[in-house]
Amino acid sequence: MARSTRVTLAAAAGVVLLAGCAGPAPSTDDPLTGTVTVFAAASLTDTFDAVAAEFEAAHPHVDVTVNYGGSSGLAAQIVGGAPADVFAAANEATMQTVVDAGAAADPAIFARNTLVLVVPAGNPGEVTGLADLSRPELAVALCDPAVPCGSAALQLLDIAGVAAAADTLEQDVRGVLTRVELGEADAGLVYATDAAAAGPAVDVIAVPQAEEVVNRYPIAVLTGAPNPDAARAFVDAVLSSAGRRLLADAGFMAP
Amino acid sequence: MSRGARPSPLIIAVACIALAFLVLPLVALVIRAPWADLPRLLISEPVAQALGLSLLTGLISTAACLVLGIPLAVLLSYSSGAARRLLRAAITVPLVLPPVVGGIALLLLLGRRGIIGQALAEAGLGIPYTTGAVVVAQTFVAMPFLVFAVEGTLSAADRRTEAAAATLGANRWQVFRLVTVPLVAPGIAAGAVLCFTRALGEFGATITFAGSLPGVTRTLPIASYLALQSDPEAAIALALLLLVVSLAVLLGLRDRWLPGVRG
Numbered sequence: 284m285a286r287s288t289r290v291t292l293a294a295a296a297g298v299v300l301l302a303g304c305a306g307p308a309p310s311t312d313d314p315l316t317g318t319v320t321v322f323a324a325a326s327l328t329d330t331f332d333a334v335a336a337e338f339e340a341a342h343p344h345v346d347v348t349v350n351y352g353g354s355s356g357l358a359a360q361i362v363g364g365a366p367a368d369v370f371a372a373a374n375e376a377t378m379q380t381v382v383d384a385g386a387a388a389d390p391a392i393f394a395r396n397t398l399v400l401v402v403p404a405g406n407p408g409e410v411t412g413l414a415d416l417s418r419p420e421l422a423v424a425l426c427d428p429a430v431p432c433g434s435a436a437l438q439l440l441d442i443a444g445v446a447a448a449a450d451t452l453e454q455d456v457r458g459v460l461t462r463v464e465l466g467e468a469d470a471g472l473v474y475a476t477d478a479a480a481a482g483p484a485v486d487v488i489a490v491p492q493a494e495e496v497v498n499r500y501p502i503a504v505l506t507g508a509p510n511p512d513a514a515r516a517f518v519d520a521v522l523s524s525a526g527r528r529l530l531a532d533a534g535f536m537a538p
Numbered sequence: 539m540s541r542g543a544r545p546s547p548l549i550i551a552v553a554c555i556a557l558a559f560l561v562l563p564l565v566a567l568v569i570r571a572p573w574a575d576l577p578r579l580l581i582s583e584p585v586a587q588a589l590g591l592s593l594l595t596g597l598i599s600t601a602a603c604l605v606l607g608i609p610l611a612v613l614l615s616y617s618s619g620a621a622r623r624l625l626r627a628a629i630t631v632p633l634v635l636p637p638v639v640g641g642i643a644l645l646l647l648l649g650r651r652g653i654i655g656q657a658l659a660e661a662g663l664g665i666p667y668t669t670g671a672v673v674v675a676q677t678f679v680a681m682p683f684l685v686f687a688v689e690g691t692l693s694a695a696d697r698r699t700e701a702a703a704a705t706l707g708a709n710r711w712q713v714f715r716l717v718t719v720p721l722v723a724p725g726i727a728a729g730a731v732l733c734f735t736r737a738l739g740e741f742g743a744t745i746t747f748a749g750s751l752p753g754v755t756r757t758l759p760i761a762s763y764l765a766l767q768s769d770p771e772a773a774i775a776l777a778l779l780l781l782v783v784s785l786a787v788l789l790g791l792r793d794r795w796l797p798g799v800r801g
Contacts, residue, residue, distance in 0.1 A: 353767050355767040355768050356766060356767040359766065359767065359768075359770055422650060422664075422666070422667060424749075427750070427767075429764060429765075429767050429768035429769075430767055449751065450666075450749060450751060451667055451749030451750050451751050451755070452750055452751055452752075452756075453749075453750065454745075454750070454763070454764060454767065462749075465649070465651065466650060466651040467645060467649050467650050467666060
């Protein structure tokens, strides 16, 4: 419920922004048509809704469909032949598996993200830093190491020398965020952008070592794209200054 | 008339499509299974852990369903009118509910901020993230199968033997233990098998309520779904293992206790 509300708000914000800036009027003889299917990391959920809304306004004959999920699972679907046009992953290793399979070429980095420590509003577990994740009495939620946010969490804990006593290893970053939002976990590691999207439901505790573990987000047109022209235009929109602005609004760092 | 005794060609054709629809996905699973790597995948630590956890929690959940579900089935069989309709509806809801919704409901009652769960957590008896939470989730989704299987047998059985036992001096507990339970033994066995296979396959309520931690809450279906993210071959191997365990339970018990499944 909270998530769909956020998505709606983000989409609405995108539309309002557009109306406000009164950009170039959509050309009626726009050559791009059809549907662009974008597979995007779960952490891009709200942001890519806004990018898609702007893109559709600029290209009135194109529909954008975004499929969000754990990057690794999306990559497996693409390699398995899913009819997608664009892939945006939460780390380079995941994109590399798609490139190695010959399903994508020349990915471009469009954003960076870091991890933050989140706790339920009011911080019931009195968490002050990464070291608290080893306290056995706290309920700690992390991503599973099989997905990008989990491998980043593992690196970060390694750098900090903390042996975390995790109580659950979630499938994607939004799973961790939900447990913290509900108060079912006392602490969790999520991307800075997810913490920003959660708003007042969570308190953020800055982690000094987090800057050493940066996820770089690559995007690429897929070699089997059913609609390559529109796919290229969508990637360009993400990389454009307008796209950068939407990403920055969500808390992503510039590439 | 032999013509009336046989289904029409159209019925047979559609039935074949239905059968293919049910069987072909499982055939694909068997064909695409990484047979060469299978031994290595199946004896790996995460798989052994998930299998052990699934069998253990499945057995405990089935026992819990028996202990709690048989009396509920007896109560249901004695009820009538509006009370019976209400009771039936209450028992049916977990059966038709998407398991994830069941998991959310369990969190709201027994979670660390739940209506009862908060007091339990403060007393150091928090349920989420424990193997106990897996059992709670499985019991919640599986118990209706047992209740309806037992209640079905009860309503078909001749209940006058219970009255006869009572007139011969048996007290109510003796009637239940010595007459009612043996009377519905086939229903209990069928219900227990359904419970166990349902508990074994439980995913949504478990991952929502209990979480996902190897050796504690990560059962076979959860391990299989996660493996799909990174290692599809391992996911197929896990799925195959689940299929084999479920089939073994069905085939092993079919002739003994399951009149409905017998070929």
